[in-house]
């Protein structure tokens with residue numbers, strides 16, 4: 095379990111049990127830096143598992159037509175279950191969602207992306223986007239980036 099970007103859900107039960115045994119063995123960190131690193135690792139594991147759980151609990155999308163964001167006409171699904179990878183503060187996650195295309199506007203959209211407040215392009219989730227924007231906003235004003 096050394097890859098911080100690997101979702102917890104991709105580890106086998108044996109891997110998770112071995113990691114739990116290692117953490118319970120008392121051979122844990124001895125320096126403050128090691129303790130901090132372990133705490134950050136645990137936060138990452140819990141955060142990643144939390145995001146995976148919440149994404150997994152999303153109600154599956156139905157195939158009914160959805161309103162076009164531009165004209166409001168209800169348009170059918172053009173492609174079901176398209177996969178998207180997003181990077182969040184808790185690691186990388188995948189989700190599937192339906193793609194709709196409005197012929198009148200010649201505009202395609204993903205209602206689930208809109209519901210999750212995802213940007214139309216890129217792989218960053220909202221939290222990471224805000225951090226990046228916040229940092230660049232501060233750096234243009236001569237403040238220390240943090």
Ligand SMILES: [Zn+2]
Pocket residue numbers: 162163164165166167196197198199200201
């Ligand atoms: Zn439209």
